[in-house]
Amino acid sequence: MLLYGASGHAKVIISCLQAAGVAVDAIFDDDPDKKKLLTIPVVGGYRAEYNPGEPLVVAIGDNRVRCRLAQWIQHPFGTAVHPSALIDSSVMLGNGSVVMHGAILQVDTCVGNHVIINTGASVDHDCTVADFVHVAPGAVVCGGIQVGTGTLIGAGAVVCPNLNIGRWATVGAGAVVTRPIPDYAVVVGNPARIIKINQPL
Ligand SMILES: CC(=O)SCCNC(=O)CCNC(=O)[C@H](O)C(C)(C)COP(=O)(O)OP(=O)(O)OC[C@H]1O[C@@H](n2cnc3c(N)ncnc32)[C@H](O)[C@@H]1OP(=O)(O)O
Numbered sequence: 142m143l144l145y146g147a148s149g150h151a152k153v154i155i156s157c158l159q160a161a162g163v164a165v166d167a168i169f170d171d172d173p174d175k176k177k178l179l180t181i182p183v184v185g186g187y188r189a190e191y192n193p194g195e196p197l198v199v200a201i202g203d204n205r206v207r208c209r210l211a212q213w214i215q216h217p218f219g220t221a222v223h224p225s226a227l228i229d230s231s232v233m234l235g236n237g238s239v240v241m242h243g244a245i246l247q248v249d250t251c252v253g254n255h256v257i258i259n260t261g262a263s264v265d266h267d268c269t270v271a272d273f274v275h276v277a278p279g280a281v282v283c284g285g286i287q288v289g290t291g292t293l294i295g296a297g298a299v300v301c302p303n304l305n306i307g308r309w310a311t312v313g314a315g316a317v318v319t320r321p322i323p324d325y326a327v328v329v330g331n332p333a334r335i336i337k338i339n340q341p342l
Pocket residue numbers: 259277278294295296311312313314315316327328329330336
């Protein structure tokens with residue numbers, strides 16, 4: 142497996158892959174001062190000709206940056222799933238997506254491409270999690286929820302059942318979402334309230 146981005150997020154992905162018995166051979170990063178992450182060599186900026194058939198995961202936590210890079214990279218995309226994650230056999234997991242330590246994906250949930258289901262997060266039954274979403278550590282997404290493209294569900298947030306969460310929205314850490322959230326909205330608190338609407342991409 143190859144990674145793009147020698148970040149803290151990449152360290153967690155390496156931990157997942159190593160626990161699953163998958164070797165990480167190299168990491169691309171544009172910063173010439175980065176030479177190694179944990180024990181893995183950092184080999185410079187992205188090159189399509191570097192081991193072209195080897196799967197790659199974009200190891201960048203920022204959803205917009207991960208989206209931009211994924212549309213440009215020419216390698217096939219792999220997935221990283223920690224063995225402690227509980228994933229129902231009905232779950233669909235897209236290319237480039239990662240499921241960290243202790244995360245739970247329940248029955249009939251569909252997870253798109255380049256999604257992060259972070260440490261200890263849970264996404265319950267019948268959810269649809271679109272591409273480039275990040276469900277941060279400890280967040281709880283209850284049953285029957287649609288999460289739109291590029292949205293961040295912050296650490297420890299709770300999203301109540303059967304709600305529609307828009308595209309490129311941000312749910313603040315610890316928020317309790319009780320109503321649908323529009324595209325690009327940033328919400329915080331319990332119950333969650335909109336504090337601003339971000340600019341579209
Ligand atoms: C492994 C990992 O680390 S994964 C990392 C996952 N990341 C996260 O979970 C972080 C999620 N981000 C947040 O919660 C952020 O605070 C955001 C995005 C909601 C807001 O960030 P910003 O847009 O920079 O807002 P800012 O910090 O200026 O705060 C604006 C107001 O909202 C309040 N606020 C910000 N975040 C929260 C929150 N999570 N809960 C309650 N209130 C909040 C601030 O106190 C401030 O209130 P004030 O105007 O009365 O002073």
